Amino acid sequence: MFFVKGVKTTPAPQQRVIYKRLWGHELKDKKRTETALKAGEDRAILLGLGMVVLTDETTCTLLNSTLTKEINCSYACGSECWRSSKYPCLQVYVSLNATGRVGLLSHNEEMLELSSECFYVPKCQKDHTALRVMLQNISAHLKMHQQVTCYHDPSEHQASILLKRIYGSSTVFHSLFWPSCMLSGGTLIILMVKLTQYLSILCEQIDKAPK
Structure with missing residues (x-):
């Protein structure tokens, strides 16, 4: 007599629960990433709009460009995996x-x-040497x-100086x-709907009034 050893399988409802949990974690991670990116984009847009309003175009003279202290950063190495690296800080001093006036130069609004x-x-990566060579x-x-074209705040409320602007005047206009x-347009539509309702009620009251 032969006995066949059965393989223990996970019940279908339990498999669905496991799948939902895994899928839920993936959705949460994706939402966190999208939220962080959106928040960063919103801050950059607001900063850019402010810089467009407050900055004037002028000419700057480069005084010094050196690599200074090391800045720690982290990069993704997989799902829920982060590793640390570093890159040198490139400081550029210019004179308006x-x-x-002497100040630090930033590449654009996002870098600022x-x-x-x-x-x-x-962008942070594993190869620290490659980052240093790039900078x-x-x-x-x-x-x-x-001599380079740069942008600054004439009222000196913002000490930063930009080399390029991402958000120009046309972007602000649009x-x-x-x-x-x-x-x-939305407000006009709402007013028209309310006016139509009012006229409809008024006509109904006139029709019901004794003649």
Whole structure:
């Protein structure tokens, strides 16, 4: 007589519960990532809009471009896996030709949001040497151009100086004009609906009034 040893299987309802849990964790991680990215984008947009309003274009003279202290960073190595690395901080000092004020130069609004001291913040990765070489190349390229166009705050409420602007005047116009049009259109539709309701009630009352 032969006995066949059965294989213990997970019941279907239990499998569905496990799958839902795994899928739920993936959705939570994805939502966290999307939320963090959206928050960063919103901060960059707000900062960019502020810099567009408050900054003037001028010419800057490069004074110094050096790699200074090491900055710690972290990069993803898999699902729920993070490892630490570091990159040197590239500090670029410039002088405003119009006023003679000396300040730190940032590449654009996003870099200023990430760090107010470093000119450029690279994407963190395992190869620390590659990050250093990349920043050295950027520094060498900057030294080749002693006079550069830059953007600053003439009222000096913001000490930062930008090399480039992501959000120009046209971006500000479109970001304010089209939402305003949509808001005005939506308000007009609501007013028309309310007016129609009022006229309908008024006509009904007139019809019911004794003649």
